[in-house]
Amino acid sequence: MAGGAPVPIPVKEKGPIILCMEDIKEIADKNLPDVARDFFNSGSTYQSTIAENGSAFNKYRLRSRVLVDVANLSTSTTCLDRKIKFPLCISPAGLQGMAHPEGELATSRACAKSGINMAISSFANYPVHEITSAGGGNVNYAMQLYMMKDRALQESIIKAAEDAGCKAIFLTADSPVLGVRYNEWRNDFRTPDGLGFPVLGWTTEKIRGQTHDSGFMAFNDDSHSWAESLPWLRSKTKMQIWIKGVLTAEDTELAIQHGCDGIIVSNHGGRQLDGVPATIDALIECVDAAKGKIPVHVDGGFRRGTDIFIALALGADCVWVGRPAIWGLAYDGQTGVEKMLELLYEDFRRCMALCGCTNVSDIKRSCLSRMGIDGMLRRLD
Template identity: 45%
Template sequence: MDPNPIQTLADLERVALSRVDKVTREYWAHGAGENITVRENASAFDQYRLRPRVLRDVSTVNMTTTVLPSTNASPALVADFPVGIAPSGWHKMAHADGEAGTAAAAKALGTAMGVSMGTIVGEAPRECCSPEAVRDAGGSAVAFFQLYMFNDRALMADILQRVQKAGYRTVLLTVDTPFVGKRVAEIRNRPQLPSFLTTINFGTLLGTSDGPEDMDKKEKRTGSLHIDNSLVWGEIIPWLRATTSMQIWLKGISTAEDAQLAVAHGVDGIVVSNHGGRQLDLCVPTLDALPEIVAAVKGRIPVHVDGGVRRGEDVFRALALGADFVWVGRPALWGLAYDGQRGVELMLTILREELKLCMGLTGCASIQDISPTCLRLVGSSAKL
C-alpha cells in the first residue's frame, strides 16, 4: 500500500468522495444544469501552457501577497501564499471539525478564509458553527464574511453588526444569486438532503433566545425570508456603506461591464466567480472571464478569482492572467472529509508546494514576477 496516497488534489478528491454518501458527494460535485460550467471552470486552465525561463536566481521563492490592503482602522492582511479558502456552506457535512477546523487550517498555513453565510445557517450545533467560533479558530485569517441579501433589511443589518463585532473585516456580497440556479442533483436528492440544506434558519446569527416570546419573534421574523432580487447598484452599495464599516467586496462578477460599475460605485474589491458553476450553466468559465475584468479594473481595486483551481500550476496561471489572489472551495471540503483540519492543511500545503515549484521552474522568484508572458495559448506560436 502506498504510504503517501495523497500527492495531488485529484488524489484527495478521489479518496474524500469515496468516504461520503451519495447525496453529499453529488451536493459537492454537481452544479447547475448539465454541469458544463462546473467542468469548464477546471478545463479552462488547460488552454494555457507554461513558458519556463532559465538561469534566474530562484534560490529564494517569495510567495507572500496582500489579500486586503490596509485601511485607517486595520493593517494590511498578508498571506504567506496567494491561495485562500472560498466561502462554502456546511463544512460539518464533511467532518466534525467543521468550519472551525477549516479556519484553523487557514491560520496554520498563513492564508485567508471566507466564511459562508450558509455555514452558520443551521438548526443545531452539529450542523453549523457560530461566526464567533469560526473567527476564534482562525483569528485574523478569517477576514471575509459572505452575505446573501434577503429582503429583511433589519435582519441583514443585525447580521452585519454581529460579524463586524466578531472581528470580520470584509463583507463579501454575493451578487450572482437573484434566483437560485437549477441544481438538478439537489432537486433529485431533495427528499434525502439534511434539513439544514432545505430550510432557512438564522438562529446562530440572531443569537440565542431568552425565552419563548423571543423564540416566537425569531420564528416569525425568519419564516418569510426571501432573497432580494430587486438589488441595484445605486441602492445596495450605499446601504452597505451606511450599515457597516467593513470593506465592501462583490463576489460573482464575470464581465468587464460589471467590473467597471463596481469601480464606479466605490466597492473595495471583487471576486471573479460564477458560484462554482452552481448558478447558471453554460456561462463563461472564470479563468476566461478574468483577463477582460483585469483590463477593465486597471489596478484600481483588487481582483480575486475562484473556480476550478485544482493544481498549483492553476494558481500560477490565474496570477499570470492578472488575479491578485486565488480562492478554492470544493478542495477544502475534500480535505475535511479526508482528515478534518489536518486534511485541509494537507490540501493547502499541496497547492503551496506545487506553486513554489512552478514559480521556480518558470524563473519567478516572487509573485510580482508572474505575468502573461509566462503563458502561451495552446496552438499559438506567440506568448500572451
C-alpha cells in the same frame, strides 16, 4: 535486474498516499454519503460551466525559464490587509458540517496554521465568532452575504461579523434566484438533521421543514441593485465591500463606480447560470476593465498550484478555493484541509521557481503562452 544489480524496494507510508488534489477528492467522495457528495460536487443544469472551470486551464502553457537564482524565492502576498503565505484563500463554502463534524472550525484552524485567509458563508454551521476564534488571531476573515428581504436580520449579521473581527463583506451578487440544480431536486436535498445555520438564525427544525431551494428564495432579496444595495451596505458598515460573482467588464466598471473595495471573478462554482464562461476565461476581461483601480480576485476550478500561477499571470491578485476545502474536510478534517493547502502551496512554489519568478510580482502575462484555434502557440504579453 540484469547483472545482479540490487532491486529497489519502495518504502510505503502507512495509509493512503496523497500526492495531488485528485487523491484527496477520491477519498473524500468515498467518505461522503451519496446525497452530500452530489450536493458538493455538482453544478447547475447540464454541468457545462463547472466542467469548463477546470478544463479552461488547458489552453495555457507555462513559459519556463533557466539559470535564474531562485534561492530566496518568496510566495507571499497581501490579502485583506494581511500578509499571507501565498496567493490563495478559502472561499465561503456553506454546509461544511456536512463534510466533517467540526466543519468551519476545522477549516479556520487549517487556515491559521497555513498562513492564509478565509471567507465565512452565510450558510455556515457554526456562529461567526466561533469560527474566527478558532483562527486564534492568525486569519483575516470576510463575511459572505446575500441581500436579504429582512434587512434587520442582515444588519445583525453585519454587526456580528464586525464584532467577530471580520475585515470585509463579500456580497454574492449573482443569485437573484438559484440556478437549476437537478441533483438537488431529484434527491429532494435537505440539510441533514442536527445542522443549523446560526448566522441566519435558522434551527435544524426550520431547515428540515423546507428544501434548500425554497429556503433560499424565502430570505433572498431578488430586487437587489447597484443603486440601492451598495449605499445601504455602506451605511451599515466600515468593513470593506467586495462584489462576488463578477464575470464582465461592465460589472467591473460598475463596481469601481460604486466605490467597491474589490471584486471576485466567480461563477458560483458553476452552480448558478450554466453556460457562462469559465472564470479563468472571464478574468482577462475583468482585469483589463479594472485598470488597477481595485484588486481583482478569482475562484472556480482551481485544483493545482499551476492553476494559481496562470491566474496571477493573467492579472488576478489572489485565488480562492471552495470545493478543495470541502474535500479536505471529508478526507481528514483539519489535517485534510492542511494537506490540501500544502499540495497547492508546494506546486505553486515549484511553478514559480521553474518559471524564473522570485516574487509574486514577477508573475506576468509574459509567463504564459496560449494555444490558438489554428494550433499555434502564442506568447501572452
